[in-house]
Amino acid sequence: MIITEHINKRFGNQQVLKDVHIMCRPGACIALIGPNGSGKTTLIKSILQMVLPDTGKVIFQGEDITGQWSYRAKIGFMPQMTRYPENMSIGEVMSMMIDIRKDQKNLDEELIDQYHLKEIYYKRMGTLSGGMRQKVGACLAFLFQPDILILDEPTAGLDPLSSEILKQKILKEKAKGKSTIISSHVLSELDEMITEVIYMQDGQVLFQKTLEDLQQETHEVKLSKMIAKIIA
Numbered sequence: 001m002i003i004t005e006h007i008n009k010r011f012g013n014q015q016v017l018k019d020v021h022i023m024c025r026p027g028a029c030i031a032l033i034g035p036n037g038s039g040k041t042t043l044i045k046s047i048l049q050m051v052l053p054d055t056g057k058v059i060f061q062g063e064d065i066t067g068q069w070s071y072r073a074k075i076g077f078m079p080q081m082t083r084y085p086e087n088m089s090i091g092e093v094m095s096m097m098i099d100i101r102k103d104q105k106n107l108d109e110e111l112i113d114q115y116h117l118k119e120i121y122y123k124r125m126g127t128l129s130g131g132m133r134q135k136v137g138a139c140l141a142f143l144f145q146p147d148i149l150i151l152d153e154p155t156a157g158l159d160p161l162s163s164e165i166l167k168q169k170i171l172k173e174k175a176k177g178k179s180t181i182i183s184s185h186v187l188s189e190l191d192e193m194i195t196e197v198i199y200m201q202d203g204q205v206l207f208q209k210t211l212e213d214l215q216q217e218t219h220e221v222k223l224s225k226m227i228a229k230i231i232a
């Protein structure tokens with residue numbers, strides 16, 4: 001369970017997060033959506049303490065995580081842009097991440113196999129296409145079998161087949177009861193995956209609702225139509 005309580009964050013004179021309160025229950029698969037610049041990535045980074053909120057706190061599995069780091073090992077994070085040393089090969093990045101972690105035994109290499117990543121382990125990060133970088137990021141997010149997945153625009157730049165492979169992987173983990181937060185602008189790809197929606201606008205959470213509630217309110221089946229009706 002992740003709860004953010006009254007999170008505020010300002011960059012310069014811009015208030016980027018305004019009193020943000022969200023809840024990610026065990027087993028939930030949450031779509032984090034909203035216009036460009038509405039604060040989705042900043043919220044995700046706040047949960048991971050890559051951005052430190054000015055006020056408010058993040059509660060992870062019942063504990064305030066301020067100043068703590070061990071909880072991060074329970075989260076598989078796929079950033080919007082994967083940044084690793086350009087001179088390292090994919091294989092070296094993978095080995096480095098595995099060496100850093102103590103829990104090397106239960107590695108989930110399913111995505112590595114499905115993306116045939118080992119065949120290009122020799123390639124240097126600096127030479128990879130955007131989609132290839134995304135695949136490396138996706139493989140790392142799932143590698144250590146985290147309890148919670150936080151995926152920031154995971155399919156951006158992926159070809160259709162690779163997107164589908166990732167979607168199926170997310171669904172598989174969801175079926176195991178894992179919690180997932182997915183930020184995406186491609187609402188159609190979220191339809192079959194999600195149980196809840198958090199909609200952000202201008203740094204505020206406009207609403208957090210279950211898919212069932214949205215369906216009942218709007219009498220729509222597709223997420224894009226539900227959202228269009230709600231924010232109209």
Ligand SMILES: Nc1ncnc2c1ncn2[C@@H]1O[C@H](COP(=O)(O)OP(=O)(O)OP(=O)(O)O)[C@@H](O)[C@H]1O
Pocket residue numbers: 011012014016034035036037038039040041042043
């Ligand atoms: N490090 C930073 N310094 C200054 N401003 C920042 C920083 N990070 C984000 N911002 C600003 O905060 C606002 C929210 O950005 P954020 O990346 O959280 O939005 P987003 O909802 O994820 O957008 P997108 O859908 O385009 O990815 C934007 O106006 C952005 O310019």
